[in-house]
Amino acid sequence: MNRVALGRSIPWTLVVFLIAVWVPALGSRYDTFLGTQIAIDALFVVSLNLLLGTTGLVSFGHAAYFGIGAYACGILMKTYGVPFVIAFPAAALIAAFFALIFGFFCVRLSALYFAMLTLAFAQIVWAICFKWNAVTGGDEGLPNIPYPKLDWISSLPGLGDLSIADEFYLLTILMVALSFAILRQVIRSPFGRMLTTIRDNPERAAFIGLNVRAYELAAFVVAGGFAGLAGALYGIFNRGAFADYVFWSKSAEVLIMTILGGINYFWGPPVGAFALVWLNQEITSYTQYWPFVLGVVLLVLLFGFPGGIVGGLVAGYERLRRMLRPRHA
Amino acid sequence: MLDVRKLSKAFAGFVAVDAVSLAVETRQTTAVIGPNGAGKSTFFNLITGHLRPDSGQVLLDGRDITGTPPHRICRLGIGRSFQRTNIFTRLSVLENVQAALLAHRGRGHDFWSRSERFYRDEAEELLGSIGLAHQADSTAGTLAYGNQKQLELGIALASDPQVLLLDEPTAGMSATETREAMKLLERIAGERGLTLIFTEHDMEVVFSIAEKIAVLHQGRVLAKGTPAEVRADAEVRRVYLGERP
Numbered sequence: 001m002n003r004v005a006l007g008r009s010i011p012w013t014l015v016v017f018l019i020a021v022w023v024p025a026l027g028s029r030y031d032t033f034l035g036t037q038i039a040i041d042a043l044f045v046v047s048l049n050l051l052l053g054t055t056g057l058v059s060f061g062h063a064a065y066f067g068i069g070a071y072a073c074g075i076l077m078k079t080y081g082v083p084f085v086i087a088f089p090a091a092a093l094i095a096a097f098f099a100l101i102f103g104f105f106c107v108r109l110s111a112l113y114f115a116m117l118t119l120a121f122a123q124i125v126w127a128i129c130f131k132w133n134a135v136t137g138g139d140e141g142l143p144n145i146p147y148p149k150l151d152w153i154s155s156l157p158g159l160g161d162l163s164i165a166d167e168f169y170l171l172t173i174l175m176v177a178l179s180f181a182i183l184r185q186v187i188r189s190p191f192g193r194m195l196t197t198i199r200d201n202p203e204r205a206a207f208i209g210l211n212v213r214a215y216e217l218a219a220f221v222v223a224g225g226f227a228g229l230a231g232a233l234y235g236i237f238n239r240g241a242f243a244d245y246v247f248w249s250k251s252a253e254v255l256i257m258t259i260l261g262g263i264n265y266f267w268g269p270p271v272g273a274f275a276l277v278w279l280n281q282e283i284t285s286y287t288q289y290w291p292f293v294l295g296v297v298l299l300v301l302l303f304g305f306p307g308g309i310v311g312g313l314v315a316g317y318e319r320l321r322r323m324l325r326p327r328h329a
Numbered sequence: 330m331l332d333v334r335k336l337s338k339a340f341a342g343f344v345a346v347d348a349v350s351l352a353v354e355t356r357q358t359t360a361v362i363g364p365n366g367a368g369k370s371t372f373f374n375l376i377t378g379h380l381r382p383d384s385g386q387v388l389l390d391g392r393d394i395t396g397t398p399p400h401r402i403c404r405l406g407i408g409r410s411f412q413r414t415n416i417f418t419r420l421s422v423l424e425n426v427q428a429a430l431l432a433h434r435g436r437g438h439d440f441w442s443r444s445e446r447f448y449r450d451e452a453e454e455l456l457g458s459i460g461l462a463h464q465a466d467s468t469a470g471t472l473a474y475g476n477q478k479q480l481e482l483g484i485a486l487a488s489d490p491q492v493l494l495l496d497e498p499t500a501g502m503s504a505t506e507t508r509e510a511m512k513l514l515e516r517i518a519g520e521r522g523l524t525l526i527f528t529e530h531d532m533e534v535v536f537s538i539a540e541k542i543a544v545l546h547q548g549r550v551l552a553k554g555t556p557a558e559v560r561a562d563a564e565v566r567r568v569y570l571g572e573r574p
Contacts, residue, residue, distance in 0.1 A: 190431045191437055
């Protein structure tokens with residue numbers, strides 16, 4: 001049985017970016033708003049999937065690094081007046097730093113206990129964000145994070161007069177696309193290959209000479225850093241950082257998106273993020289029973305398409321190709 | 330080459346391995362045999378760092394490696410296959426071997442190149458020598474059981490070991506598969522000058538390829554020596570080969 005080579009040669013990040021660029025020009029303000037939300041969530045889920053799909057680690061506290069990124073970027077920009085070009089990468093570094101400390105303990109535990117400890121650390125971060133009024137604003141959060149200076153985007157040739165929300169959308173998809181390119185490369189690198197051996201068989205991975213915990217920790221730090229970037233964008237987008245960014249339900253939501261889209265493909269989780277955000281908007285306008293609908297959708301997917309949406313699409317494509325092949329032969 | 334001195338390990342009071350000593354010379358093929366629960370797998374796990382011994386020493390080329398973690402032991406030149414087949418099921422056959430080569434050559438820290446470009450020729454050559462070249466692109470988990478065992482040998486060989494520990498290399502194989510697997514092992518060991526240590530249930534296999542045999546019984550060494558010596562040992566005949574005096 002040969003492995004699927006479907007669409008391997010297509011630079012999907014570039015393709016999706018080039019399509020997404022047209023949203024402000026062709027869509028409504030609401031589309032741009034949804035697009036920003038989806039792009040940020042897409043980065044968040046791809047960072048989580050470096051742990052889940054690539055390394056085989058289930059983190060139930062990934063929102064911690066998202067939230068830390070949001071607060072770090074927000075505090076730097078609002079309280080200290082640091083420009084975005086510095087605050088944004090700093091948010092990633094700070095989130096990665098916390099991932100290093102928390103991850104150091106988490107990778108010492110296996111499977112279920114690993115998941116529980118990631119959750120425990122996330123709840124500690126939440127408690128600190130919720131109570132430390134002087135720095136994080138406590139339960140009122142950190143409102144009015146300023147927008148970065150983005151006039152230069154409108155002055156680019158051919159873009160004309162854009163609203164600040166449009167400019168921020170373009171900045172967001174550019175940052176997300178760059179992050180995708182980096183993460184994709186990391187997954188394809190020898191380092192990424194080592195992570196997949198750990199996912200498939202940690203015992204064997206140790207006995208090809210890998211320090212499994214060190215590799216898991218490295219993956220945890222990279223995933224935390226990129227979650228921090230997503231959080232930094234989200235804080236600006238939402239005009240504030242709030243404690244519920246870190247709450248366990250946020251970690252659950254990102255886990256649902258990832259599984260919904262399919263953890264075995266790079267583009268699975270972003271498709272999951274798109275589906276969940278879009279479904280949420282569509283369905284809440286018809287009914288108030290969104291959680292019920294979400295539950296049913298998940299139930300159908302988990303039983304019908306264990307590989308998620310993208311896994312299901314690829315399986316369908318493969319079946320179609322097999323059905324068509326005999327006629328050509 | 331490998332010198333194990335009075336290795337002991339107890340689990341919650343139960344002594345699984347009791348002062349076992351075993352000296353193995355370079356290029357020698359040694360079989361460790363004994364009934365189920367005799368402590369064979371525990372003995373292997375103590376050598377490869379998966380378990381820490383309560384007492385005793387493991388020396389590799391005179392160097393004390395007792396209690397060293399598995400990933401370091403692997404780098405020191407001890408390869409191993411496991412009783413339950415241990416491969417990377419979702420990677421392709423080629424990627425399995427490629428990953429082991431990358432890990433062994435310390436390439437795992439490389440973030441910025443493409444993993445598929447490394448050591449392709451070497452990986453293919455290695456697959457050729459273990460008879461899996463035609464399956465290079467198959468997903469490892471879809472291989473037949475015997476082929477998975479071959480692949481596991483390939484992964485172990487990618488780390489270029491001097492000593493190879495094989496825990497029941499023919500477990501679950503048919504008689505034909507067993508013969509072929511052992512033929513393959515003998516050839517590879519000869520080509521690479523490997524020191525082989527293996528556990529095995531099939532006495533025909535043991536007595537046909539082992540140059541030295543150690544018999545474990547209830548965690549202790551019951552007898553060791555050449556196949557002829559072990560076969561002649563009265564104690565071994567009584568408790569293990571199942572003969573009544």
